[in-house]
Amino acid sequence: MNWTAIKAIYTFEMTRFFRTITQSIISPVLSTSLYFVVFGAAIGSRIDEVEGVSYGAFIVPGLIMLSVITQSISNASFGIYFPKFIGTVYELLSAPINFFEIVIGYVGAAATKALFIGTIILITAFFFVDITIQHPIAMVAFLILTCISFALMGFIIGIWAGNFEQLQLVPLLIVTPLVFLGGSFYSISMLPPVWQVISHFNPVVYLISGFRWAFFGSADVPILTSLLAIALFTALCLGVIWWIFRTGWRLRA
Amino acid sequence: MPTILDIQDLRKSYAGGFEALKGVDLQIEKGEILALLGPNGAGKTTLISTVCGITTATSGKVTVGGHDIHDDFRAARSMIGLVPQEINLEPFEKVINTVRFSRGLFGRPADEAKLEKILRQLSLWDKKDSQIRELSGGMKRRVLIAKALSxxxxxxxLDEPTAGVDVELRKDMWEIVAGLKASGVTIILTTHYIEEAEAIADRIGVIARGELLLVEEKDKLMARLGKKQLEVQLTEPITEIPLALQSPDVELSADGQALIYTYDTNAERTGITKLLAKVAESGLVLRDVATRQSSLEDIFVGMLKEDAA
Structure with a gap:
């Protein structure tokens, strides 16, 4: 393992993040505050408790997941797409590193950024609602796993994308709907039976449910199912990345 | 001198059937400067990209310092620095950060003193905290060199290091290359400026349509293929070449003031004595004579024409 190279990629990516640190912090803080004002205060005041938790608190795990998933994907996809776009990818390809070291560097940095933003949102949430986290270790573990697995997915999108439009396409058309329909703002049990069944095909449901369990101790699906789902998703992404590595798809002529 | 880069029967074909490299064999000695000369699309960049790992070869074997570029890619690539043709740099990054990144990427531990030395050598030290986008084109190219040397x-x-660079910067670049050679670095540069190959290379390879037409020491190449021209200036202009002097090798200058005779310096007889005798026979009066060595450019153009024929 060329750890020096991994560190170089990681540091370089994090420098980019910290160069725009103000907007990196302000943007999630602002959007989270807006969600709390709209969903928590305006709409939430008309909704009874959900699964024994006030609506404002209930949406916290979903809100964090929403941002973390979007951020992981966009950071990782941009991270590897940008060198391809401006041509600096030549350096990655000619360096004495293998593809997995490249993945660790970029995915690690993207996951760190997403984790950072997730933490900021959690801190912001404490200003609006009272939350006690019942399983803090599981909460952190879930958060980290989500950051990594979706950064892996973002990395694949970044390799695949041939232009900026495609880079936006998957997050916009697939991920955002899945996250919104994944129970970010509601419990699956609040849906009509048909939609409950359909929801079980949405992988994000398992993530948000598991994450919510770590907060409140109650979930839409059993926690083990959630863990299994995220493990499967990570394995799938790793499989695709392994295939890209074998074939040099969209990287090496 | 030992061979540092050994390329054997390197082939690269694309899915469409286009053959970018048609079995290239090339051995580079440690410490030399080899200029690869060829028109656009000849395969120069493909050759470099394949050795550096950016493009995968269809077949063939390449070793760098004895390390196979495929089986032992870490050792092989660690020995190589690449300055690409395009100015591929992240515009918002600082010069020093991008150079640090390159060093780290190649697995070398941080060494600020080393980087300072490289940046000073390339007159970039003052600009180390500047963003890349603030630099001129010539400076950006130096940053690429600094990254490759880090x-x-x-x-x-060096893939066309002076493409689109003004004359002064080109001379600077040649000095940099000479300095690198002095420090023991083996240099392979591609160019389509013949004067560049002539000015700095030890050996010259000519590549066209994916084939290496020849590789030879520059001086020998010039001597072997070099033709000279004898210009016979006349006191009175003439309208046509006298019958006795008519030959494919003799031309009349546009103003009719001079006869131009092309001859081969390596031939047994140059034919100069005979020519001058015929000039006198024809009743022409000489004002002056001059000889001129054909440049590498003439050689190159001649060779490509031959290859196309």
């Missing part, structure tokens, strides 16, 4: 490569590829 990990102490033993073999440096």
């Amino acid at each position: 990990h102490d490569p033993q073999v440096l590829f």
Whole structure:
């Protein structure tokens, strides 16, 4: 393992993040505050408790997941797409590193950024609602796993994308709907039976449910199912990345 | 001198059937400067990209310092520095950060003193905290060189280092290359400026349509293929070449003031004595004579024409 190279990629990516640190912090803080004002205060005041938790608190795990998933994907996809776009990818390809070291560097940095933003949102949430986290270790573990697995997915999108439009396409058309329909703002049990069944095909449901369990101790699906789902998703992404590595798809002529 | 880069029967074909490299064999000695000369699309960049790992070869074997570029890619690539043709740099990054990144990427531990030395050598030290986008084109090219040198490569590829660079900067670049050679770095550069190959290379390879037409020491190449021209200036202009002097090798200058005779310096007889005798026979009066060595450019153009024929 060329750890020096991994560190170089990681540091370089994090420098980019910290160069725009103000907007990196302000943007999630602002959007989270807006969600709390709209969903928590305006709409939430008309909704009874959900699964024994006030609506404002209930949406916290979903809100964090929403941002973390979007951020992981966009950071990782941009991270590897940008060198391809401006041509600096030549350096990655000619360096004495293998593809997995490249993945660790970029995915690690993207996951760190997403984790950072997730933490900021959690801190912001404490200003609006009272939350006690019942399983803090599981909460952190879930958060980290989500950051990594979706950064892996973002990395694949970044390799695949041939232009900026495609880079936006998957997050916009697939991920955002899945996250919104994944129970970010509601419990699956609040849906009509048909939609409950359909929801079980949405992988994000398992993530948000598991994450919510770590907060409140109650979930839409059993926690083990959630863990299994995220493990499967990570394995799938790793499989695709392994295939890209074998074939040099969209990287090496 | 030992061979540092060994390329054997390197082939690269694309899915469409286009053959970018048609079995290239090339051995580079440690410490030399080899100029690869060829028109656009000849396969120069493909050759470099394949050795550096950016493009995968269809077949063939390449070793760098004895390390196979495929089986032992870490050792092989560690020895190589690449300065690409395009100015591929992240516009918002600082010069020093991008150079640090390159060194780290090649697995070398941080060494600020080393980087300072490289940046000073390339007159970039004052600009180390500037963003890349603030630099001029020539400066950006130097940044690319600094990145390539940051990990102490033993073999440096310069892919058209002076394309689109003004004359003064080109001379600067040649000095930089000479300095690198002095420090023991082996340099392979591609160019389509013949004067560049002539000015700095030890050996010259000519590549066209994916084939290496020849590789030879520059001086020998010039001597072997070099033709000279004898210009016979006349006191009175003439309208046509006298019958006795008519030959494919003799031309009349546009103003009719001079006869131009092309001859081969390596031929047994140059034919100069005979020509001058015929000039006198024809009743022409000489004002002056001059000889001129054909440049590498003439050689190159001649060779490509031959290859196309």
